[in-house]
């Protein structure tokens with residue numbers, strides 16, 4: 001079945017959530033690990049592109065799930081939603097991991113320019129011409145749909161690192177630029193986890209048996225696919241210089257809304273709930289954020305999601321001035337001036353490409369007597385402090401967090 005392009009609107013997200021809800025309990029627990037191929041992923045929610053940009057919020061997804069299922073029967077799904085928070089929170093404590101990744105990526109991109117062998121091997125991998133049939137199919141699925149099943153992401157990254165022996169950060173970059181849910185925390189840290197850099201020394205090895213067990217209908221219907229005998233039987237952990245110590249979280253205090261304020265939506269958080277009735281709404285959508293550009297599919301998805309959020313904002317806050325998409329700090333400053341804004345509110349920007357520009361924006365606004373005020377969603381404020389070690393430290397807190405959010 002040829003998958004349709006994923007619509008980026010909130011209406012589409014709510015429809016997808018509604019369609020998935022009956023399957024979010026024991027069915028999800030039983031079937032979620034199966035990779036059935038493009039257009040056949042109904043055993044998982046497919047909500048990640050929407051959750052990634054907060055077209056829908058984690059709280060509303062869990063609220064809808066818990067309306068139909070008990071916490072016990074939806075435990076697996078709830079855990080997965082919190083895996084995302086775990087990665088986000090963990091990277092907040094270790095911002096150096098993101099800057100180190102970017103630095104290594106630039107180094108590897110330079111190596112690709114100068115080393116023809118590496119360039120050819122990368123080219124084969126990202127265009128699906130390695131001869132390892134499942135790997136090639138995943139590369140093509142990613143490029144044509146912007147999505148891969150979680151298990152496929154694990155197998156793909158493991159084969160990239162341990163069989164093809166390519167630099168992990170080039171694979172992570174390939175994912176980040178092509179996934180509709182491409183996320184600095186979930187993506188970078190999952191690649192690091194597979195490589196043995198997250199849980200030191202513990203790697204993930206893709207095996208033919210495991211691929212057959214969970215993707216048999218996709219790849220084994222006519223016998224074993226080509227190339228699986230080439231898979232590495234070893235996954236020796238990558239090593240790196242020790243990371244700097246974790247930094248304490250420093251989240252801004254809750255803010256009180258004041259008049260004369262504007263709301264700045266970003267691709268990190270398009271959820272239309274803010275502690276103010278804004279005088280003006282705009283969308284910050286920087287044009288270039290990677291050393292290499294995102295795929296057309298990803299750019300189109302983000303643009304549509306942003307426009308849809310602006311339209312939603314018009315209905316939600318009819319008093320606010322017509323919003324527009326702004327791509328640079330000077331444009332935001334002009335917008336603040338034009339509407340005589342004393343304050344610009346924005347949902348917290350977690351570690352990633354955009355967070356690196358927040359200090360510049362704050363200063364530029366101060367220069368025109370406007371303050372940047374940042375609010376943090378309760379979901380993040382509750383979860384991130386528990387993301388300092390392994391996931392299970394955070395998991396233990398889930399019942400308490402659900403209760404604090406009024407969801408239990």
Ligand SMILES: Cc1cc2nc3c(=O)[nH]c(=O)nc-3n(C[C@H](O)[C@H](O)[C@H](O)COP(=O)(O)OP(=O)(O)OC[C@H]3O[C@@H](n4cnc5c(N)ncnc54)[C@H](O)[C@@H]3O)c2cc1C
Nearest residue numbers: 044045046047048080081084150153181182183186187190
């Ligand atoms: C190498 C690698 C790279 C990844 N890169 C990303 C990425 O860039 N962005 C991203 O959102 N996820 C990433 N993941 C996690 C996971 O694969 C996707 O979130 C999941 O496949 C999305 O599909 P879904 O919405 O159908 O998930 P479901 O199974 O329906 O899960 C529901 C939601 O929980 C969250 N979630 C589920 N599994 C995970 C997980 N393992 N880690 C973090 N959150 C999870 C997602 O928000 C997802 O929408 C990556 C995993 C690996 C192994």
